[in-house]
Amino acid sequence: MQKMTAIAGLLGLMIGSAAVADSISDYNNSWVGKANAMQRKLDIASPLKDNNIIGTHNSYNSAVYRDADSYLDPQQKFSIYDQLRLGARFIELDAHWTAHTNGWPWQWGNDLLLCHSGIGASMGSWHLGCSLTDRFVRDGMQEVRNWLDQNSNEVIILYIEDHTDGHQSELLKVLNDKLGGKIYSSGGCKAIPDTLTKQQVRQAGKQVVLWKDGxxxxxxxxxxxxxxxxxxxxxxxEDGTMIGYINGLLNGGVDRITAADVTTAFKTGGNIVNLDQFTNTDGRLAAAVWSWDVGEPNNYNGNQDCAVQWGNGRWDDTECSNSYAYACHQPGTNNWAITGQTGTWSGGAAACALLGNGYVFDVPTNSLDNEKLKAAKNGVSTVWLKHNDIATEGNWIIP
Structure with missing residues (x-):
């Protein structure tokens, strides 16, 4: 009977994992999933300070890892690996040097654990809120590594909340063991530069921008x-824990990020939005889409290879031979202008150059710029964007 119960439990776990995997694949094949993926390609050459990034808060504190005394008040529902699959590009790992009872008794002791305790640093070695069976930091980093190896063109920001009590060499060892060769060097003791782009990180052969507090x-x-x-x-x-909810009620407000908050944050120049309870059915993912209109691009009739911005600010794919005005941008600013002349898509560079003042034919790479372009149209409904999939259907590029 015990053997049958164990087998049933194993089958249940396998079925549950398959269901999660299928739901993530379904999301990535949906319009929302594809639109968000295309937006992540748009900003590769833009500074991180201008990117719109969806991430997760306390990524390790997930119901997937919950047991009798660990992660009892989870902020996430999926594993770190699956959060990345869903499009999270900011991952947070809280590293605590504290006691554990993982493994055999002779392996017990202190190590770097993924622990949800906001008061660990101030309380020294107490690390209140940590469990003796919390996961090792190296296990969380291995999930990150597995995903990076399968997605060699992607770049993430990895945030380490440092509660290591001076055990920096141990943290460095884990980083080198699990993410060695993947981390873009900061050059020492500085903030992320205003000019740093994902393209620079990839050109250096790296995939991780590492931020450590403390x-x-x-x-x-x-x-x-x-x-x-x-x-x-x-x-x-946000703080999606039950403790956070209770604290919010006691202090006059609950800390939650709504779909409207996501849209507003990106429209007004916000960069990173860290979500709790991040799943494939989260309506805030649709709210993060600021570019393509619903169902677009659809290559209607098989010959729509050039992008336009409609009057509502959303994008459509259309025939490159149509005639519209052009979207022109002053690089390094949020200034946009529309040409008085119209023409086919290929005339964009020449038309924008005639405006002078450094204007070039361009496409918005974040929600704020998209709003600025929409405002600059002054009643013009549709304008060409410097964005096409002429070379390869479905592979939209900024040529």
């Missing part, structure tokens, strides 16, 4: 890897 590390090697702050990269987050 100031500059006393370990020189770790200091040369990790940025000490986000700099001018903006970030908002």
């Amino acid at each position: 100031g500059c590390s006393s370990n020189g090697s770790l200091a040369s890897l990790a940025y000490t702050s986000l700099g001018n990269v903006d970030r908002i987050w």
Whole structure:
């Protein structure tokens, strides 16, 4: 009977994992999933401080890892690996040097654990809220590594909340063991630069921008890897725990990010939105789409290879031979202008150059710029964007 129960439990776990995997695949094949993926490609050459990034808050504190005394008040429902699959590009791991009873008794002791305890640093070695069976930091980083290896063109921001009580060398060892060769070097004790782009990270052969709080590390090697702050990269987050909900009620408000908050944050120049309870059915993912209109691009009749912005600010794919005005941008600013002349898509560069003042034919790479372009049209309904999939159907590029 015990054997049958164990087999049934194993089958249930396998079925549950398959169901999660299928739901994520379904999301990634949906219009929302595809639109968000295309937006992540748009901003590869834009500074991180201008990117719109969906991430997760306390990514490790998930119901997937819950047991009798660990992660009892989870903020996430999916694993770290699956959060990345869903489009999270900011991952947070809280590293605590504290006691554990993982493994055999002779393996017990202190190690770096993924622990949800906001008072660990101030209470020294107490690390209140940590469990003896919390997961190792190295296990969370292995999930990140597995996903990065399967997605070699992607770049993420990895945030380490440092409660290591001075055990910086142990943290460095885990980073090197699990993410060695993937981390873009900070150059030592500085904030993320205003000019840093995902393209620069990839050109260096890296995939991870590492931010560790707690100031500059006393370990020189770790200091040369990790940025000490986000700099001018903006970030908002929420607390989706039950404790956070109760604290919110007691203090006059519950800390939650709504779909409207996501849209507003991106429209007004916000960069990172860290969500709790992040799932494939989360309506806030649809709210993060600011570019393509619903159901677009659809390559209607098989010959729609050039992008336009409609009057409502959303995008459509259409025939490149149509005639519209052009969207022109002053690089390095939020200034947009529309040409008086109209023409086919290929005439964009020449038409924008005639405006002078450094204007070039361009496409918005974030929600704020998309709003600025919409406002600059002054009643013009449809304008060409410098965005097409002429070379390969479905592969939209900024040529």
